[in-house]
Amino acid sequence: MGAPIFAEVSFVIVAFVYLFLSFVRDQKRIAQLLSYITLGILVSLFLYFIGDLERFIGNIGGFFNVTKLVMSSKLLILFVSIVLLSLVGGTFFWKDYLFARAEFFVIFLFMLAGSFLMIEAFDFLSLYLAMELQALSLYVLLAFKKDDPAAIEAAVKYFVLSSVASGVFLYGVSFIYGVVGDTNFLLVYEALNSILSVEGSEKTIIYIGMALVLSGLVFKISLVPFHMWPPDIYQGAPIWVVTLLATVSKIVGVTVIINLLTGPFKALSDQWELFFLVLGLLSIAIGSLSALAQNNLLRFLGFSTIAHMGFISLSMAGGDYMGLEKAYVYLIIYVVMILGFFSLLMEGKYRLKYIGKKLENLDDFAGFSKIAPGMSFMLALFLFSLAGIPPLAGFFAKLYVVIVLVRENLTVYAVLALLFSILGAFYYLRLIKFMYFDEPKDKNFTCLEFDFKTFIFFRVPSLLCMLFIIFYAIWPNRLINFVTFIFE
Amino acid sequence: MIEFFNSLSFSNCMFYMFSGVIILSAVAVISVRNPVYSVLFLIVTFINAAGLFILLGAEFIAFLMVIVYVGAVAVLFLFVVMMLNIRNRPLCTINRQLKYTAIFISGIVGIEIFFLTRNWGKFSGKECINRVVENETVSNTEMIGQVLYTEYFYPFQIAGLILFVAMIGSIVLTLRKRAGVRRQVTSKQLYRTKENSLILTSPKIGEGVQ
Numbered sequence: 001m002g003a004p005i006f007a008e009v010s011f012v013i014v015a016f017v018y019l020f021l022s023f024v025r026d027q028k029r030i031a032q033l034l035s036y037i038t039l040g041i042l043v044s045l046f047l048y049f050i051g052d053l054e055r056f057i058g059n060i061g062g063f064f065n066v067t068k069l070v071m072s073s074k075l076l077i078l079f080v081s082i083v084l085l086s087l088v089g090g091t092f093f094w095k096d097y098l099f100a101r102a103e104f105f106v107i108f109l110f111m112l113a114g115s116f117l118m119i120e121a122f123d124f125l126s127l128y129l130a131m132e133l134q135a136l137s138l139y140v141l142l143a144f145k146k147d148d149p150a151a152i153e154a155a156v157k158y159f160v161l162s163s164v165a166s167g168v169f170l171y172g173v174s175f176i177y178g179v180v181g182d183t184n185f186l187l188v189y190e191a192l193n194s195i196l197s198v199e200g201s202e203k204t205i206i207y208i209g210m211a212l213v214l215s216g217l218v219f220k221i222s223l224v225p226f227h228m229w230p231p232d233i234y235q236g237a238p239i240w241v242v243t244l245l246a247t248v249s250k251i252v253g254v255t256v257i258i259n260l261l262t263g264p265f266k267a268l269s270d271q272w273e274l275f276f277l278v279l280g281l282l283s284i285a286i287g288s289l290s291a292l293a294q295n296n297l298l299r300f301l302g303f304s305t306i307a308h309m310g311f312i313s314l315s316m317a318g319g320d321y322m323g324l325e326k327a328y329v330y331l332i333i334y335v336v337m338i339l340g341f342f343s344l345l346m347e348g349k350y351r352l353k354y355i356g357k358k359l360e361n362l363d364d365f366a367g368f369s370k371i372a373p374g375m376s377f378m379l380a381l382f383l384f385s386l387a388g389i390p391p392l393a394g395f396f397a398k399l400y401v402v403i404v405l406v407r408e409n410l411t412v413y414a415v416l417a418l419l420f421s422i423l424g425a426f427y428y429l430r431l432i433k434f435m436y437f438d439e440p441k442d443k444n445f446t447c448l449e450f451d452f453k454t455f456i457f458f459r460v461p462s463l464l465c466m467l468f469i470i471f472y473a474i475w476p477n478r479l480i481n482f483v484t485f486i487f488e
Numbered sequence: 489m490i491e492f493f494n495s496l497s498f499s500n501c502m503f504y505m506f507s508g509v510i511i512l513s514a515v516a517v518i519s520v521r522n523p524v525y526s527v528l529f530l531i532v533t534f535i536n537a538a539g540l541f542i543l544l545g546a547e548f549i550a551f552l553m554v555i556v557y558v559g560a561v562a563v564l565f566l567f568v569v570m571m572l573n574i575r576n577r578p579l580c581t582i583n584r585q586l587k588y589t590a591i592f593i594s595g596i597v598g599i600e601i602f603f604l605t606r607n608w609g610k611f612s613g614k615e616c617i618n619r620v621v622e623n624e625t626v627s628n629t630e631m632i633g634q635v636l637y638t639e640y641f642y643p644f645q646i647a648g649l650i651l652f653v654a655m656i657g658s659i660v661l662t663l664r665k666r667a668g669v670r671r672q673v674t675s676k677q678l679y680r681t682k683e684n685s686l687i688l689t690s691p692k693i694g695e696g697v698q
Contacts (some may be wrong), residue, residue, distance in 0.1 A: 012649065019656070063642045103660045110653050117646065129646040136650060140657035146664060 004058040004066040004120070005046055007074065009114045014041060015109040022102035031100040032092050038105055039085045039144045053486075062184055068326075068486040073119050073255040076332060080247045083339055083461040085175035087346055090457030094350040098145055098238060106170065111137035115248055119255040122263075124173045124183035124213075127256065128166070134252065135162050141241050142233070161229050162219065167214025175209030176264075188264040196267050210265055211432045214275060217260070218256060220253035221309045224282040231294075231302035239349065242298065243342040246305060247335050254312060258324050261316065269319050277317035277413060283310030284417050286425040295361050297345075301338075304386065307424055308334050311401050314417055318404035325483050326400040332479065333397040333423030333472070340465025341382040347458035348375055351448055364433055367440030372448045376435045378387060378466055385469045387428035388421060393472035499543055506539040523569045531562045532581040 017341040024030050030432035049056070049071065059065045088099055114134030121127035139162070143155035177183055179202050180191040195202055219226040234242050265272060288309030312334075349359045351372070358364055370374040371396070385394035398421065405414035496504075515534040520526045536558040541550035626634075636644050691697050 019589070061639075061642055101660070103656060106656060107653065109644065110649065112647070123643075126643050126646065127639075131648050133646060133653060136653050136657065140653070140660060143661055146661065319663050 004060055005064060005117075006056065007049075008116045010041075010045070010285070011109045011113040011116075011120050014038075015106045015113075018102050018106050018109070024102070026487070027102065028092070028097055028100045030102055031097075031104065032089070034102060034195070035085055035089045035092065035104045038109070039082060039089070042078055042082050042085065043077070046075065046082065049075055049078065056200065062186075063123045063126040064120045065185070066120050067213050068488075069255065069258065070120045072482070072486045073251055074116055076251055076335065077112070077115055077119075077248055080251070080335060080339060081108075083343060083464075084240070084244060084247075086457050086461055087243065087343055090346065090454065091240065093453050093457060094354070095482050096350070100242070104141075104144070107137045107140050111141065111248075115252045119259070119349070121259075122185045124176070124185075124188075126175065128170060128334065131166060131169070135166065138162075138241075138249070141244065142237050144241070145238050148236075149240060150236035151162070157452075158229060158233050158237075162225075165216045165219035165226065168219075169213050169465055171217060172209045172212025172214075175205050175212065181207050185259075185263040185444065189266060192264065193267045206268070207271055210268055210271065211275065212258070214257065214265075214272065217253060217257050218279065218313075221250055221312070222283075222306055223279040223313055224286055224306065224310055225279070227283065227286065227306045230305050231290075231299045232301035232307075234298040239298070239342070239346055243346070246301075246338050246342065250305075250309070251331065251335060257316070258328065261324065262321075266270060270272075273317050273319045275315045277410070279309045280313030280315075280317055281413055281416060283307065283313060284420045285310075288420040288427075291424060291427050295363075297360065297362055297365075297431075300362070301341075303427070304424065304427075305338075307421065308386075311398060311417065311421075312358075314413065315401040315404050317337060317409045317410070317413075318401075320408075321487055323404045323406070325487050326404050328487070329400055329479060329483050330397040332483075333393045333469070336465045337382055337385050337394055340462040341379070341386070342464075343458050343462040344375055344379055344382065347462075348372065348379075349448075350458075351454070355446070355448075362434055363429060363441075365434040365435040366438040367445070368435040370440055370447070371445050375448075380432050380435065381466055381469070383428040383432055387425040389425075391470075391473050393469040395477055396472060502539070503543055506536045506543070510540070524566065527562060527565045527569055530565065531558050534558050534562060546628060548632055603698045 013271050017027035018034060020029050021034065050080050053068060053071045053075075055069055057068065090096065092100060111134055114130050114137060117130035118127060118134055121130050139155060139159045142158055143152060145151035175185065176188060179195065182188065182191070192206060195206065206443075215226065219229075222230045231243075233245065237245075261269075261272060284307050287303050287305070287310055293305070294303060308330075312327045312330050315323050315330055317323065318326070333426050345359070348368075352359045352364075368379075381392065385392035388395045388398045398418075402414045402418065405411065405417075510533055513529045513536070516529040517526050517533065520529060534553060538550040538553040539560075541547070541553060687697070691698055
């Protein structure tokens with residue numbers, strides 16, 4: 001009874017309660033309190049969900065449909081948001097009061113509710129509305145740093161591009177609605193099945209509609225023709241919001257696309273396989289090549305995101321459940337890697353800011369291993385994993401994609417993708433070279449001291465992520481079996 | 489010609505009147521020099537479009553048109569135009585490239601409408617599209633209300649949440665504490681007592697209050 005959308009309803013109710021706390025004068029203390037309370041709520045939801053995944057499966061009014069895939073994406077998003085809230089607590093500890101307002105938590109919870117509704121949407125109408133709910137909250141979060149022109153520029157850019165993308169999405173939906181006469185996924189699936197078996201001119205309209213719908217969604221995961229936003233926005237926006245965009249937004253985008261491909265567009269698999277093949281290869285090529293020219297770390301990460309999403313897209317092009325499963329495995333591994341990397345980066349930024357240094361460009365990392373040995377070691381591990389060096393999880397993610405492509409007789413594409421990712425690897429390794437083989441810029445540096453609260457807020461999440469990517473190689477079958485289980 | 493005038497019923501008459509005024513005022517919107525007049529012509533366009541919807545029997549959309557577009561959007565435009573203090577510019581300063589782009593885009597829209605009207609029959613026969621207006625005895629405002637709160641309950645609630653987030657977001661983004669602004673702090677005012685705000689002295693002549 002109402003169990004499938006239990007989490008969303010509770011988020012909205014809690015957000016309304018929080019709104020009353022924005023009247024309190026001492027917002028810093030309230031925000032600290034709220035970050036702990038929200039953390040508690042999310043952890044308890046996580047434990048509640050993980051206890052029995054199948055209890056929450058069900059359909060609500062034809063607009064939402066919770067499946068095992070949706071539940072596992074929800075769990076992943078909850079894990080990511082727990083880490084994100086811990087990072088918010090860390091920013092308060094380092095006297096950065098950008099997010100020290102009760103409204104921040106209200107908007108964050110609405111963003112989560114929007115994401116959850118989006119991944120379980122079973123109708124183009126509810127999908128669009130949930131997409132807008134999530135996007136609107138993201139715009140506000142991006143523009144939170146009102147005094148910084150770069151952040152405002154990033155927010156406006158994302159706002160304009162994302163609005164255009166949702167316009168494209170709606171345009172595509174209108175084509176499908178025009179042919180089918182309904183927006184429900186199940187009805188669209190049945191109607192497309194019967195239409196495609198008959199020869200007729202309506203086929204073209206459906207193809208155009210599907211391409212437009214997928215383009216609107218592909219914007220969220222920044223595949224190539226829609227890849228202009230991540231570098232600029234990663235560079236300008238507050239780093240916490242960048243972490244949000246790089247993780248939650250990607251999980252939601254990939255899950256929704258998988259939902260569409262296994263649902264309404266299942267009958268059109270010949271068409272979308274080509275679509276994702278071309279987009280994926282282009283993304284890997286452009287992402288890896290453009291990353292070479294970057295000097296700003298976050299800009300570089302923006303391009304590396306494009307390349308990684310290209311691998312997910314290539315895996316989807318493998319078609320079939322096999323390809324989608326491996327795309328999902330890649331997504332999980334990528335999210336864990338990038339989450340750990342960003343939380344380390346945030347810690348490094350705050351600690352170096354405290355001693356009056358910056359950590360923006362790649363050469364700021366010169367001799368970082370002498371200033372912060374532990375942090376550099378973990379950063380190096382994450383970079384190796386992002387580059388795809390064997391014993392770490394990132395290697396396996398790429399390996400699965402290659403296996404999928406070879407099985408589908410797309411060996412040429414696999415070889416090309418690997419060649420481009422070698423180019424990318426050069427760049428990840430260059431950062432490691434800066435950290436380990438260069439001398440620090442000023443000679444009389446001091447080693448960073450151990451700090452307990454920073455350890456709890458920033459290091460514990462990244463340690464968890466690091467354990468995952470190191471020990472993945474020992475039990476790779478656990479994740480594979482889990483993903484096979486949720487896809488069946 | 490005579491046959492044409494004989495065929496004019498009341499609603500046909502109204503249709504030609506409304507659409508004629510729409511075309512004329514739409515042309516006026518882009519050709520009038522004073523921006524305030526141009527917004528006023530926009531309002532005329534909206535009201536006449538609402539008239540067209542009433543002719544179609546969609547009175548709910550007609551009222552929505554008047555309330556939302558005329559009551560909110562156009563008035564907002566009017567405020568913005570009046571606040572911006574734009575000078576009357578001659579029309580020929582419009583960028584030539586922009587003009588060609590405009591012609592190109594309206595050409596595309598024109599072609600789309602042409603093909604749509606030719607293939608109209610293909611789409612109107614679908615059963616689901618007309619699902620809402622199946623009961624003729626109830627007015628369509630009532631019908632929309634019934635469907636909105638039953639079948640479309642979840643999307644309707646999410647739409648409400650979207651508006652709520654938009655409201656909170658705009659407040660969060662525009663409310664800022666500026667330095668040097670004298671604001672009223674109610675608690676400080678309430679904490680004032682006779683003891684800490686009132687001095688009773690009897691100053692001597694030529695010295696004043698010390």
